[in-house]
Amino acid sequence: MGTTVLAVKSSTYGIMAKKHLKKEGISSKLIKLDTEATENGCGYGIRIENRDFFRAVAILGRLRIEYTVVNGYE
């Protein structure tokens, strides 16, 4: 099973997302993103297992944490 990266606005939102996902039993990793993945050059994202994708985005939506799916980010 692969992973997906969700780009968030800043490290603060990344940590917020990670904490709340963890509470719901979803593990994630906070990573730095480079210009490949972001409009304005460098940012943060959270990497999740694909199997957790829909639950994770639902949680982020509920918390109003904005994210964009970064395709093909390794």
Added chain:
Amino acid sequence: MVMSKYTYLDNAATTFPKPRYVIKEVVKCLKEYCGNPGRSAHKLSLLAAEIVYDTRERVAEYIGLSTPERIIFTSNATHALNTAIKGKLNHKCHVITSDLEHNSVLRPIYRQMQLHGIELSYYDSDIPLYDSIIPLIRDNTEFLITTLASNVTGRIIDTNIIYEIANKYKLYTIVDASQYLGHMSLDINKTPFDIVCAPGHKSLFGMQGSGFMALLNEETFPTLLEGGSGSETYNPYMPSTLPERYEAGTVNTPAIASLGAGISYLSALGNSFIREKLNKLTIRLHEILYDVGATVYGCENGIATFDMSNELSREVVERLDEKNICVRGGLHCAPIIHRKLGTEEHGAVRVSLSILNSIEDLDRLYFALKN
């Protein structure tokens, strides 16, 4: 409890000593996790970022704010107040403030008056707030900027009434909680002030270099500082995202960690214990000052300002310092209240307590003043 050879009674300037729990957290930070938060993705950077976020959550919870990202860390209350006042007071309008204000409120307002033609009125803190504030309100009054407790007299301003007036007349509120938080509890849900500014290093028991600005709403007013934000490098402006928008440069991780530990310490003690102890100490302080024949200008909330007859304030301070008793003389960066009290020439002596002070500390003060 950290022992000291000093009887420290200058806690309105900064609290000393800090609880052992706070000191331990600072040492732990410096030894174990003090990477640069929000810059890299290595373990130490992320650990530091998590502690910073944890402290945001603790501060938010402490004042009843449900959104930790609206807690902006600053280097002190002055930094927070400058960010708020210079960010918001950027057009011609009328502002109301109090006669108790510290220069950290007054000077940024005066600067904005010079730049934007802002008009300013002061409300009299000795008169009931409805009678002192409402008559000052005009058609172009937009802001009510006030301390919640005086650093000179200890006077506590009724937050409920301030909020009621601001809400009724649609005034934007910026409050200075420097001498309020840590002694009194503030709940943003009951009194939704637009911006709350506070230092971490006074009654919240954090280190010097800590403070915060709490925003009720998500706002993007002009920034005081611009610099690195850890993301959006190609954006020529500070990002609109909170809190990073108002936190240019590396935040003070050890100071923020200390603030988080200080708030945990206070939360463990509980508001009732804190109020009861502070009241007991303040009553004893008032008794002492009365007994030694001091002229007392105010004695409330753990702060008392007074004069001794035939002695200038600086002479009293020097005399007490010889006995390792630390108090502050002079004008306490609060010019208007000293003019009102008639102490503008030589100032007055201020004793300011923390909950780590004891009756024995006050006994030493008593014997030193009596002699």
